[in-house]
Amino acid sequence: MSDTALLPPEELEARLRAIGAERYHILHPFHHLLHGGRLSKAQVQAWALNRYYYQASIPAKDASLVARLPTPELRREWRRRLVDHDGDGSHPGGVERWLRLTDGLGLDRDYVVSLEGLLPGTRYAVDAYVNFVKYRSVLEAVASSLTEMFSPDIISQRVSGMLRNYDFVSAETLAYFTPRLTQAPQDVAFAMDYVKRVPATRAEQEQVMAALRFKCDLLWAQLDALHFAYVEPALPPPGAYRP
Amino acid sequence: MSDTALLPPEELEARLRAIGAERYHILHPFHHLLHGGRLSKAQVQAWALNRYYYQASIPAKDASLVARLPTPELRREWRRRLVDHDGDGSHPGGVERWLRLTDGLGLDRDYVVSLEGLLPGTRYAVDAYVNFVKYRSVLEAVASSLTEMFSPDIISQRVSGMLRNYDFVSAETLAYFTPRLTQAPQDVAFAMDYVKRVPATRAEQEQVMAALRFKCDLLWAQLDALHFAYVEPALPPPGAYRP
Numbered sequence: 001m002s003d004t005a006l007l008p009p010e011e012l013e014a015r016l017r018a019i020g021a022e023r024y025h026i027l028h029p030f031h032h033l034l035h036g037g038r039l040s041k042a043q044v045q046a047w048a049l050n051r052y053y054y055q056a057s058i059p060a061k062d063a064s065l066v067a068r069l070p071t072p073e074l075r076r077e078w079r080r081r082l083v084d085h086d087g088d089g090s091h092p093g094g095v096e097r098w099l100r101l102t103d104g105l106g107l108d109r110d111y112v113v114s115l116e117g118l119l120p121g122t123r124y125a126v127d128a129y130v131n132f133v134k135y136r137s138v139l140e141a142v143a144s145s146l147t148e149m150f151s152p153d154i155i156s157q158r159v160s161g162m163l164r165n166y167d168f169v170s171a172e173t174l175a176y177f178t179p180r181l182t183q184a185p186q187d188v189a190f191a192m193d194y195v196k197r198v199p200a201t202r203a204e205q206e207q208v209m210a211a212l213r214f215k216c217d218l219l220w221a222q223l224d225a226l227h228f229a230y231v232e233p234a235l236p237p238p239g240a241y242r243p
Numbered sequence: 244m245s246d247t248a249l250l251p252p253e254e255l256e257a258r259l260r261a262i263g264a265e266r267y268h269i270l271h272p273f274h275h276l277l278h279g280g281r282l283s284k285a286q287v288q289a290w291a292l293n294r295y296y297y298q299a300s301i302p303a304k305d306a307s308l309v310a311r312l313p314t315p316e317l318r319r320e321w322r323r324r325l326v327d328h329d330g331d332g333s334h335p336g337g338v339e340r341w342l343r344l345t346d347g348l349g350l351d352r353d354y355v356v357s358l359e360g361l362l363p364g365t366r367y368a369v370d371a372y373v374n375f376v377k378y379r380s381v382l383e384a385v386a387s388s389l390t391e392m393f394s395p396d397i398i399s400q401r402v403s404g405m406l407r408n409y410d411f412v413s414a415e416t417l418a419y420f421t422p423r424l425t426q427a428p429q430d431v432a433f434a435m436d437y438v439k440r441v442p443a444t445r446a447e448q449e450q451v452m453a454a455l456r457f458k459c460d461l462l463w464a465q466l467d468a469l470h471f472a473y474v475e476p477a478l479p480p481p482g483a484y485r486p
Contacts, residue, residue: 059309059310059315059318060310060311061310063306063307063309063310063318064306064307064310066302066306066309066310066325067302067303067304067306067307067309067310067377068303072302072328072329072330072336072338072339075302075306075325075329076329076330076331076332079322079325079326079329082309082318082322082325083322085315086315086318086319086322087315087319088319089319093315095315096315134310
């Protein structure tokens with residue numbers, strides 16, 4: 001197939017799945033250490049503390065896309081993600097559920113929310129995501145969400161491995177992940193349909209693939225920062241969380 | 244009271260209400276013509292067509308504020324406005340209800356949505372509002388919503404006057420306004436509490452008052468544009484809707 005021909009939608013989807021097979025952070029050494037039970041409680045705390053910033057930034061990224069979507073129908077679809085992450089006032093959303101995870105790991109909630117102990121590398125990667133969704137095309141913004149198609153696998157590895165291997169982790173602590181197993185596939189169904197349907201040119205399809213690579217890279221970079229600071233060489237920068 | 248002393252919250256509220264009493268567009272000549280039955284059907288169409296752009300832009304303005312609010316609690320409060328305007332998939336939201344109003348007035352829906360006939364003056368005023376909420380402080384963005392405290396009065400004048408005076412207007416056509424009579428006071432209760440509670444300095448209280456003046460001005464400017472183009476001197480610019 002030439003490099004300029006529009007790809008059939010199924011071929012585009014296959015190429016998107018191949019990007020995940022190569023670049024999703026399920027392949028990162030830190031993930032293997034985490035679910036394999038080879039991290040200390042302090043290292044797991046560092047992971048949860050840093051990842052809180054990612055979780056807490058997701059609604060900002062989603063709302064900035066809602067602000068740019070042109071129709072009530074598209075906005076309603078994306079608004080569901082805001083409900084998933086911020087809750088509805090009676091059911092806790094993802095941000096609150098992540099704080100229950102950091103609570104369960106013995107971290108002080110005010111300290112977590114303050115972001116004082118955050119690794120700068122986490123901040124830069126997460127901010128890069130928020131800015132990507134805010135300033136790139138709507139198509140690229142939607143495409144960058146497609147890592148969710150790979151998340152059920154990493155979640156099931158993480159949850160089963162962490163429950164088996166850490167006595168300081170309970171099913172309640174990990175309750176964040178349960179709703180994600182149903183929310184993520186629903187989100188992906190919409191986004192995958194959108195990126196298969198909307199591009200009119202191969203150039204736009206290449207943007208879709210580039211957006212997914214970008215997103216895989218930033219999830220990976222967050223684990224790089226954790227690995228460097230807390231595993232090897234284990235050099236947390238000044239000001240970062242120290243167990 | 245000195246010009247630098249923090250105002251008691253009740254005094255701030257009194258001053259905000261005074262801004263409405265002086266500047267809200269219920270005082271604009273075009274509003275009097277509209278509810279007084281002194282406009283032609285074509286002039287009412289021009290009003291509905293132009294105001295569609297305001298309605299359709301409200302969710303973008305609200306979502307851009309949701310993207311900047313720091314907590315799930317605040318975002319949930321403001322997210323309610325997105326539901327009001329975009330609907331929930333079974334109940335129509337404000338944007339769809341406004342299109343039923345333009346339908347009811349005999350305007351082609353595709354033409355309305357295309358914005359082709361929009362007055363440039365409407366576009367500039369509405370875009371100024373969206374940009375104000377996007378780029379000013381959260382406090383100013385919240386304060387700019389406070390015109391809703393004056394809206395039940397203008398809605399009741401508009402609905403009763405238009406039903407009485409125009410044979411081409413039915414209660415169904417004006418169904419947009421009914422839910423606004425309960426939604427607006429709920430929105431105002433939150434926003435008024437916020438602007439009374441959050442400012443720590445008189446300078447911030449002055450920003451709150453300036454934001455409300457700004458918002459009153461842009462509602463007024465939209466009626467100026469309509470009045471100039473369609474009432475007196477009745478000079479619609481090239482490209483604008485011509486009955």
